Amino acid sequence: MIEEILILVGLAAFFGLVLGYASIRFKVEGDPLSDQIDSLLPQTQCGQCSYAGCRPYAEAIAKGEAPINKCPPGGETTILALADLLDVEPMELDEEAGETPEQPEVAYIIEEDCIGCTLCIQACPVDAIIGAAKQMHTVIASECTGCELCIPPCPVDCIIMVPIKTTVDNWKWKKPIPTEKTYPVIPMTLIEDDQE
Amino acid sequence: MSTNTSYKLWKIHGGVHPPFHKEESTQHPIKRAGIPKQIILPIQQHIGSPAEPLVAVGDKVYKGQLVAKANAHISANIHASTSGTISAIEELVLPHPSGLKGLSIVIDTDGKDDWGQSGKYSTYESYNDVEPELLLKRIQEAGIVGLGGAVFPTSVKIEGAEQNEIDTFIINGAECEPYITCDDMLMREKSAQIVAGIRIVQHMINPKKCLIGIEDNKPEAIQAMQQACENDPNINVINVPTIYPSGDIKQLTKILTGIEIPSGTRSVNAGILGQNVGTIYSIYQAIVDGIPTISRITTVTGKGIQHPQNFETLNGTPFSFLAEQAGGYTKMADHLIMGGPMMGFALPDDKPPITKATNCALFTSTTALRESNSEFANQPTLPCIRCGKCMDACPVNLLPQQLYWHIRAKDLEKAEQHFLNDCIECGCCSYVCPSHIPLVDYYRFAKNEIRDQKIAQEKANLSRERHEFLLFRKEREKREREEKRAAHKAALQKKKANAKKNGDKNNGAKTDSKADAIKAAMARAKAKKEQREQEKKTTDKTKKENTVKEISDASNKEKEVKKDEV
Numbered sequence: 001m002i003e004e005i006l007i008l009v010g011l012a013a014f015f016g017l018v019l020g021y022a023s024i025r026f027k028v029e030g031d032p033l034s035d036q037i038d039s040l041l042p043q044t045q046c047g048q049c050s051y052a053g054c055r056p057y058a059e060a061i062a063k064g065e066a067p068i069n070k071c072p073p074g075g076e077t078t079i080l081a082l083a084d085l086l087d088v089e090p091m092e093l094d095e096e097a098g099e100t101p102e103q104p105e106v107a108y109i110i111e112e113d114c115i116g117c118t119l120c121i122q123a124c125p126v127d128a129i130i131g132a133a134k135q136m137h138t139v140i141a142s143e144c145t146g147c148e149l150c151i152p153p154c155p156v157d158c159i160i161m162v163p164i165k166t167t168v169d170n171w172k173w174k175k176p177i178p179t180e181k182t183y184p185v186i187p188m189t190l191i192e193d194d195q196e
Numbered sequence: 197m198s199t200n201t202s203y204k205l206w207k208i209h210g211g212v213h214p215p216f217h218k219e220e221s222t223q224h225p226i227k228r229a230g231i232p233k234q235i236i237l238p239i240q241q242h243i244g245s246p247a248e249p250l251v252a253v254g255d256k257v258y259k260g261q262l263v264a265k266a267n268a269h270i271s272a273n274i275h276a277s278t279s280g281t282i283s284a285i286e287e288l289v290l291p292h293p294s295g296l297k298g299l300s301i302v303i304d305t306d307g308k309d310d311w312g313q314s315g316k317y318s319t320y321e322s323y324n325d326v327e328p329e330l331l332l333k334r335i336q337e338a339g340i341v342g343l344g345g346a347v348f349p350t351s352v353k354i355e356g357a358e359q360n361e362i363d364t365f366i367i368n369g370a371e372c373e374p375y376i377t378c379d380d381m382l383m384r385e386k387s388a389q390i391v392a393g394i395r396i397v398q399h400m401i402n403p404k405k406c407l408i409g410i411e412d413n414k415p416e417a418i419q420a421m422q423q424a425c426e427n428d429p430n431i432n433v434i435n436v437p438t439i440y441p442s443g444d445i446k447q448l449t450k451i452l453t454g455i456e457i458p459s460g461t462r463s464v465n466a467g468i469l470g471q472n473v474g475t476i477y478s479i480y481q482a483i484v485d486g487i488p489t490i491s492r493i494t495t496v497t498g499k500g501i502q503h504p505q506n507f508e509t510l511n512g513t514p515f516s517f518l519a520e521q522a523g524g525y526t527k528m529a530d531h532l533i534m535g536g537p538m539m540g541f542a543l544p545d546d547k548p549p550i551t552k553a554t555n556c557a558l559f560t561s562t563t564a565l566r567e568s569n570s571e572f573a574n575q576p577t578l579p580c581i582r583c584g585k586c587m588d589a590c591p592v593n594l595l596p597q598q599l600y601w602h603i604r605a606k607d608l609e610k611a612e613q614h615f616l617n618d619c620i621e622c623g624c625c626s627y628v629c630p631s632h633i634p635l636v637d638y639y640r641f642a643k644n645e646i647r648d649q650k651i652a653q654e655k656a657n658l659s660r661e662r663h664e665f666l667l668f669r670k671e672r673e674k675r676e677r678e679e680k681r682a683a684h685k686a687a688l689q690k691k692k693a694n695a696k697k698n699g700d701k702n703n704g705a706k707t708d709s710k711a712d713a714i715k716a717a718m719a720r721a722k723a724k725k726e727q728r729e730q731e732k733k734t735t736d737k738t739k740k741e742n743t744v745k746e747i748s749d750a751s752n753k754e755k756e757v758k759k760d761e762v
Contacts, residue, residue, distance in 0.1 A: 042652065043659035053663060077649070080606070126662040145659050168240060171294040172648065173640040 046147035244270030258312025344472030373536035393480035500529025500559030
């Protein structure tokens, strides 16, 4: 009797130690779920979801505090991907958050009007504007996420959003519209006749 | 010497036999199309970066003059195809499925076809004694691209082949697409030049064997090529069974060698280099004749044209000019397709130019298209009945209907897992589909969508990195400021404490001297102040006295004046 108890206690102690060691040795840094969610978000850092950026929103989704439909730049694609990841029903984009832009846009500074106040530089979440005090600023188009955060701080309204030009290189084939013929449903009377 | 009978051929999966309509355009020999009034040269006619224009509006250019230069490794030079004056460099409609505009150089031709003083390149008639490097440089200079339709820069392709060991060099003369006969006619008329071109490439890459694959519906071309390489044991002309799409280089490789190029790898990795006969002819022209790629053979055919035939067309000739040369349109003409009915694309009108990629201008009617079950016939789509015909027709062993369902359900990941990217867009599945579903359009759409999603993902990763760095930088700046403040505070406190300690303990000489110095300074300042005040007082006094005197003087004077007046 005592032998069995000792064996079991011994086993429990052994596995406890192994598990304890494993939990320290293989500890996962950060929150893996919010990381996964963050990797699906478009990283515009625009804050239209009412969070301070993509990561805070991802953390809120991971905690179950925020719905998955608050990201207008990501649109339907992001919602579907998030629904797939979290195994929830996909939903419509929250209209309060904003609309999905039809064409991707980037900010453009009208350089003649720029007074070099650096306010937009401070507002840019991805350091995509270069310039210095009393020097003309300009947007690095390839780094701009189109978040529009630089527009409100500009005191002279010299920043505009420009749609990215479609060239032969980034042009896309359109999705074919299925123009399927529909057929009239077989009249009920016919079936009734058959039954008779 | 070629021997067809003993050569073993392999079979490809699927494939179709559409009505080929080749005989219409093979009745006449190749004709020079002549010089149109205007030549339009888009700066991007090839895969890779657009070329950089070297000319300005108003410049006079000669035939063969370099007008746009390749500015990247994967890019191609563009030359003026005839002499004239640059009248514009502007955005014009491109011969491209998008119908988009692109930067083009417009030449108003002068009709002289003048090569100018610099003229053609130097010629390498005994090319076997020339270093392959020089030949490669010439191929690059001449702006040669793959004329079979891929328009990939040939110099880059051959360079890649030189770095790998090439076992089989395949010359693609299969030309399986319906209606197109430009390679057929070229082989019939320029067989000797093509064989010389093959020898140039052989000299450069040293392949173990060399196979010319021609479909057996071109007996004249086969005969001509056989005659041209009769005495050469290294070049074999092989006639392959007529089946669409045997002209795709991967399919032709399978037919000729039995080798299947694995998904995601290139032919060169398997020791195979494929070149279209048109490209080989361009190589010959560049090396032996010293002529850059300024013209190509273009088939003008279809029910919509009076006299279907092949033309040697200057690069940049508008489709409308070519139609005129072929006797003009018939009443049936209502579509212009660049390329064939299987893989070509429709153009909005006949104003765009012929580029290096234009192997065929198909002027045709909807009824004719419906006959060959082309996608452009716009037949009403019916629901997919899961008949599986597309699966049997697919030459690359894909499951077209599975792909179709996944794409319709927007499940692009699944489509990718079903090897969507291996689809060669040959159109066999659309051709056999009894429901007329434009399957290839779905695949093209999905491929583009996947490409865009990948680009977006890359951009998102970059943005995340930059945003995180911004947060890190702000945090670091804050920390540094605080550290500085703390350090400053600590230093001040230390000083104070030190001073107090010293004052308490022994009135250290150092502090004393300092305090004395301060006292002395204060005393000096006080003395100075007193002195200044003293001076001020004295000056004030004298000033006052002076003013009093002045005033009295003035009043005296006034009195005197008044007296005078009285």
